[in-house]
Amino acid sequence: MSVKYKARGRRELREVRKQSRLLYWTAGGFSLFANLLMLTGPMYMLQVYDRVLSSGSVETLVALSLLLVFLYSIMVVLDFARSRIMSVAASRFWAAFHERVFHSVARKAAVLPDQYTTSGLNDLEQIRRLIAAPIVTAVFDLPWTPLFFTVIFVFHPLLGGIALGGAALLIALTLANQLLSKRSQSAANRHGQMARTASDQFRVDAETLRAMGMRVAAFKLWNEAQSRALQSETAVSNIGAGFSTFGKTARLLLQSVMLGVGAWLVLNGQMTAGGMMAGSILLGRALAPVETILNQWQIAQQGVHSWQNLAYLLGEVPPEAPRTDLPAPEARLVVQSLTVVPPGDRIATLKGLSFNVEPGQAVGVIGPSGAGKSSLARALVGVWPAAGGSVRLGGAALDQYDSEVLGQHIGYLPQKVQLFDGTIAQNIARLALQPDAEKVVEAAAMAGAHEMILSLPKGYDTPVHAGQLRLSGGQVQRVGLARALFHDPALVVLDEPNSNLDNDGSEALNQAIRHMKARGRSVLIMAHRPAAIAECEMLLVLSNGTRMAFGPKQEVMAGMLKNAGALQQVPAVAGGMR
Ligand SMILES: Nc1ncnc2c1ncn2[C@@H]1O[C@H](COP(=O)(O)OP(=O)(O)OP(=O)(O)O)[C@@H](O)[C@H]1O
16 A cells, blocks of 8 residues: 555656656756867876976967966856756755645644654655755766776876776765665654654643653653654664775875875876876866765665655655535535444444434534544535445535535534634634634634633734643633634534533534524534533434434433433433433
8 A cells, every 4th residue: 555655646746747848858968078178187287297397388378368267267167167057956846745745744733643643745856956955966976987987098098997986986875875774764754753752742731741740751752762763864874984994094195195096107108297297287186076976875875765765655645636616605504324434443433324414413523432423514514525325515526525614514612622823713713824703703703712812912913822722721611612603614613612611602603603693603522521512403323433312302312211221321411401
C-alpha cells in the first residue's frame, strides 16, 4: 500500500518539477559556459609562464590580463545568474506545492495524524533549500569535469592519470560517506521526529505535567528520544566531517603531487612550466564539484528523505477531485445504513445506522460512553468517511460537496473545543482575516457569548493564543458554539455542547437551538446531560454503535423506561429522566 502511495506522490512531485524544466536547462546551459570560462585561469597561467616570461613582452601581459578580467567578469555573471535561476526554481517548487501540502497535512491530520503530517511543511522547506543549495549547481558542473581532465591529459597523460585517480578517490569517499552515514541519518530523522512529537504533546498539556509532578518523567521521555537523535546526528556529522576533511586534504595533496610530478616532467623536458602550473589549477577546478557534493552530502540526504516523506503524504492524500457547485443545501439529513470505521482502525464504531432529520428538527443522540456518539458526529460533518451506507444533506451525499464548501453549511462543536491564534472575532468568523462584524456579533449573541466577550479587555478584538487561553472552559465552549453558529449553517452538530456550561450557558444554548429550529435548520446534539436535549423533539439512542431507538423524544423515553435493560445501558439519561 505504502509503495503505491509513494509512487503516486513521486509522480506528482516529478510533474511539478518538470514544469521548471526550462529553468534547469538554462542553468545547465549557463553551467557549460561557466565551466568553459573556468579554463581562463589555467590558460592565463600557461600563457604568462610560456609566452610572457620567455618573450618579456609587457604588452602581451597587459593584453592577456585585460582579457582575463573580461572573461572572469562574464564567468561571475553566469555563476550568479545560475544560482539565481536555481533559487527561482526552488521558490517555484515551493509555490507550486505549499497550498497542496498545507491542505494535505490538514486533511490527513483531521483524520489520522502521523509523522508525515507533523513534518509535511518542514519537508517542503527542506526540498526548497536543497534545490537552491550549492550541491545542485555542483551536480550541474559534474558533466563538464571530463573537459578539465581532457585538457590535463593534453598537457601530459601522466598528469591526466593522476587527476582521474584523484577524482575516483573523492567519488569513493562520497559513496563511503553515504554508506556509513545512511543508517545514522535515518535514525536521526526517526528519533528527532519522536522528540518533536513528545515536546509538542507535553507543551499542550503542560498544566497536567505541572499539577501531578509528571515534569521529570516527561523530561526523561523527551530526553531519551532527543539524546538518541543527537547521538545519531553527531555520528552523521562526524562521519561527514571526517570524509570532508579527508577529501579536502586529499585534493590539496593531489594538487601538490601534480606540481611535483609536473616539475619532474619539466625537468625531463616533457612539458613546459606553464603546463605544470595550469595542470595543477585545472585539477582543483575539476575536483571542486565532487568536493562540494561531499561537503553538502547531509543536505542532499535530508532533501531526499523529505522528498520521500512528501511523496508518501501527497500519494496518500490525492488532490480533491473538482466538484460541481451545488446550491446551499436544504437542512434535510438522511442517514442510511451508515457504517463507520475510525481511520487507521478495523473495527466499526457505527454499524448500519439509519435515521432522518427534517428541517427545523433537533435530534438528541444519547448513549453510554463509547456508544459511538462522537463517531456519528464526525461522520455527519464529513470528517470520517462512511465505510458503508451514506449521509445525505439536502439530497446530496456529503462527498458530492467540495469539503470547503460543505464546511460553510455545517456548524460543528467538537467535544474538545480548540481555539486558534487570532482574535475572538476571527475565531468566531472561522479564521476570516477581515471578520464580518455583524455576523460575528449575531453568532455570539445566539450562543449567549456576547456579554461575556464584551467583558473581556478588548472585547471581540481580544487576542487568544491556542496554547495559552485566558478563557474559562465554559467561555471557550461558548465561543466555540458561536463559531458553529456563524453564517447560519444548514446543519449544526454539537458534541457534548454543555459539558462546561453553567445554567445561564445551558439556557443560552437552548435558546440558540430554538432559534436554529425556527430558521428551518437541523440540529444534532450528542449528550450525556439531559439539559442539553431539552429542546430536542427527536431522540436517537445508540449502544455499541447500533441504533437502540429512534423517534419522538417522549415515545423513546417512555419505551426506555419500560425497558429496564436498555435503561441500564444509558444510565446518565435514565438518571436525568427520573
Ligand atoms: N480515533 C479512533 N480510533 C479508533 N477507535 C476509536 C477512535 N475514536 C473512537 N474510537 C472507538 O470508537 C468507539 C466509540 O467512540 P465514540 O467516541 O464515538 O463514543 P462516544 O459515544 O462519543 O463516547 P463518549 O460519550 O465517551 O464521548 C469507542 O469504542 C472508541 O474506542
